Amino acid sequence: MSGPAEVPAPLRVLIADDNDLLRAGLVTVLSSDPGIRVCGEAADGPGAVRLAVRTQPQVVLMDIEMPGGDGITATRELVRNLPDTRVLVLTMFDLDDYIVEARRASC
Numbered sequence: 572m573s574g575p576a577e578v579p580a581p582l583r584v585l586i587a588d589d590n591d592l593l594r595a596g597l598v599t600v601l602s603s604d605p606g607i608r609v610c611g612e613a614a615d616g617p618g619a620v621r622l623a624v625r626t627q628p629q630v631v632l633m634d635i636e637m638p639g640g641d642g643i644t645a646t647r648e649l650v651r652n653l654p655d656t657r658v659l660v661l662t663m664f665d666l667d668d669y670i671v672e673a674r675r676a677s678c
Contacts, residue, residue: 579606581605581606581607581608582606582607582608582629582630583608583610583626583627583628583629583630584601584607584608584609584610584628584629584630584631584632585609585610585611585612585613585619585622585623585626585628585630585631585632586598586601586609586611586612586613586631586632587612587613587614587615587616587618587619587631587632587633587634587637587642587645588614588632588633588634588637588661589614589615589634589637589638589639590634591614594612594614597609597632598612610626610628611623611625611626611628614637614639615637615638615639615640616633616637616639616640616641616642616644616645616648617639617640617645618639618640619631619633619642619645619649620645620648620649620652623649623653623656624652624653627653627656628656629655629656629657630656630657630658630659631646631649631656631657631658631659632659632661633645633646633649633658633659633660633661634660634661634662635660635661635662636662642660642661646658646660
């Protein structure tokens with residue numbers, strides 16, 4: 572007879588976006604999955620970095636353009652300070668420069 576199956580710990584996700592409604596929607600959708608735990612929300616890049624250092628998320632969903640501190644600069648800091656954290660960049664802008672800069676920031 573085998574023992575109880577181990578349940579993996581939920582994936583810890585931090586959401587960084589200045590749009591309150593979008594952020595709330597992402598929290599709602601992600602929180603409905605038992606395999607995901609939203610460990611924090613931030614409305615700007617610096618806030619995302621501070622919160623990520625404190626909560627140690629495995630994944631950060633990062634908006635590129637936010638007042639008070641952009642997501643590209645925040646991504647650079649996260650990659651430098653939390654190398655095991657993965658950053659997924661979110662944007663509604665169709666600008667190649669943003670994509671190139673976001674890619675550079677994540678390396």
